[in-house]
Amino acid sequence: MASPSDDPPAPQMPKVLPRPLRWLLKIFAGMCLILGVVGVFVPGLPTTVFILMAAWAAARSSPALFRWLWHHRLFGPMLRNWANGGCVSRRSKWSATLMMALSSVILVFTDAPRWAVVLACICMACVLAWLWRRREPAR
Template sequence: MNDDPPPAPGIPPPPSMPPVPRAARWLLHGFAVLCLALGVIGIFLPGLPTTVFILMAAWAAARSSPRLHEWLWYHRLFGPMLRDWSRGGWVSRRAKWHASFVMALCAVVLFLTVQKLWIPIVASSNMAVVLIWLWYRPEPPPPQ
């Protein structure tokens, strides 16, 4: 993590958080690493949300590991979503469409493979609620 290039000009520094007790710091750091791992797996595994896990990893890292939090903040893939979220809960239109596609794909797979009809109905209903919430999130302003 120390060999990363310096942050790009124009990117604000990550927000700092007040320190937490040592025991909580260890627990939060473990939670951050777990969420980061799940977020990375979610890139490749449909149905496992990447964004939510990266947001939770950044939250926990901000309170437990400034180095990990800074790495996430300036990361090429994860940084933009964290910075957009911190500016007002923004979610890009591309991320919304991607989430919609993956959830629709998961719903189709569930309906085709699960024997008990109530399972895909409940899962699809939950995905629909998440998508409604997601599409109501504000989008970042267009670049100037």
Template sequence: MPTEPDSPSQPVPRPPLPWVARWLMLAFSVLCLVLGLIGAVVPGMPTTVFILLSAWAAARSSPRLHAWLRRNRVFGPMLVNWQRGGFVSRRAKWSATATMSVCAAVILLTAHRRWGACIAIGSMAIVLVWLWRRPEPA
């Protein structure tokens, strides 16, 4: 019995992008990858969102870069989990929680305006609630 093209087991093939769009997507993918790598060492700057954006753009512009991201020992498992259903590992959740907690403490100690600190910490709290509601891989 053939599978329907819109079923989850068979992605619908996309028509190829024009070369200008492909190069723009590739440039966006590389930019996001660089920002994600910077975020891995700079406290308070996100990593995961930039790596996910990089993989999304690479999937549409560069199969080679996309395959490299998926095979990468650091980012690969996270990308595969996300692409299989938006899964986030418990380790990643705890890591994000710890990092955001440290950032919240730094903000509380250094903020000049109380309302600015409240907005930043409130935003992090919303992201953490969303993150902890994501399913975990089996």
């Protein structure tokens, strides 16, 4: 099993921002991290997007939070894959596909307006088409 010291080093941190902006970005990073964790358990709520946004905000406001995300056993690989050319693992692609399919089925059997169901399904299909065209990380 790889240790955190085996992980590649985190990218260079950007320049220091004014304190109020750093606090806003820290709050944004925290909210995105919470939504990303919730997305692990809730179908239809994306994990990867929120973790990427949390890492972006943390890189500009909290080096400690960014390092923690970068070396995290669940979130670190997706951040490192994305930093390495926007790669997405096959497992992540299949997970997203299954969760979006489940979300679509749930939507079909709700009382939501048909136009909203169709629009949501079209959006998910577009995201999946984009996602499956992303490179996969080298093994």
